[in-house]
Amino acid sequence: MKEQKPLWTTGIALLLVMVTFFAFNQWNHKQEKALEDQKQELKNKNQKLSMEIERLQSTNEYLKEKPSVGEEESGYHTWPEIEKKAERLVNESDGNFKKSWAMYLVKEAQRYKINPFLVYELLKVETGGTFDPELVGPETKYGHAYGMSQFMKNTAPWIADMAGLPYEEELLFDPYYSMQLSLVYLDFLKNKYNNWDEALTAYHRGMGGLKAYKKENGHAESWYAEEIQEKAENHTTVVLAN
Template sequence: MSKKIQWISIVLALVLIGSSYYQVNSYKSEMQALKKDKVELKQEMQNVESQAQYIFNQANQKEIELTHETWPKYFDIAEVMVEESDGKFLRPWAIYLVKEAETYGIDPFIVYELLKIETGDNFDPELVGPETKYGHAYGMAQFMKNTAPWIADMAEMPYEDELLFDPYYSIKLSLVYVDYLYEQYDNWDETLTAYHRGMAGLEQYKLKNGHANSEYATRIQTNAQKYKEFVAYAP
């Protein structure tokens, strides 16, 4: 009888130990989930703050008008893009890009090269990118539907999915995003790598490689510098 009681006691003890172990693990899992939520919330708050600051800064953005003095400059720079693309990047798009880029103080060839890479050198405004775990990317600037809306909001632009296939809208959105990213990082390596991989993807890339000098960023900057040799007065 005493042995039976001992066995029962042992079984009960094991049950209690197992239950305690499960509770401890459950508690640890909950704590890890809470920590993850806290980190994500902090990142989201930082993003909201940076977006608000960007919107505030845009209030002081200069407006550029086409005049008899500025038109030849825009036209000549645009012609370099049209010729280099064998006419795939249409002249009206190029002139629009050059004008808007100067408004943001961005080298237009940086964005031109970005659009060139994003579309595989064909500048197709109706391009739909390959499917990823985050969905497809759309248009000339290859924005995803989870990214484009908040960039449009930040730029005080309307948003509809169909607008991503409008070349002028796509160019404008890419300029706004590049300008926003450059304001965050203050260098082209991080700016362009973040455009390509996302801001979280940039941090992962830096952790893995120790730098932000991705092949994507290097290619864009190298080619943009090459075009400046043709047009010395590019903004």
């Protein structure tokens, strides 16, 4: 007669099988999770690469098609109008926007055929009305934004390169440098989208953010774009009336 194994040895064997099965499931789950994480990381990298390629293509098209600024009229004819617009900006800001900044902005905006009041209102929104050239924005998943125009360190270098300007991080706190970058970027966005709703929303949210906004809302008329354009138009109306 064959000797039967004790019941406790059978229990131990069954327990070992269960423990092994559980350990294998845990290992398999970790492997699956690691694989999913790798897939997601690869997807994120591909998305960033696609956005970078699109940005480079857009920049290249902008630089090829950007019209020449052309010859300007004599300062004798244009300066009174520049001064009038600059005074409007200084007064409206209660002196927070300095006269020298205003003169610079109006003169440079004229070169790019951009309404200086639109840029002024953008700077006003970006700085919460302070026009603080040393402003550091709140932390986001993309980092901080810096200066009067609130550029991030992943955006400012290629805009500076497009503008033919040097790039150093401390320059983002220079009000004239900051305004120049904002003008170049707005000029780029306006040429890319051919309308201010998309250009301004892209300035605020990024070009990828603009796509997401349009997909979600069916249009690019964000509060940011609408507020800036409406207030810029009010300034223009007042200056023309005077």
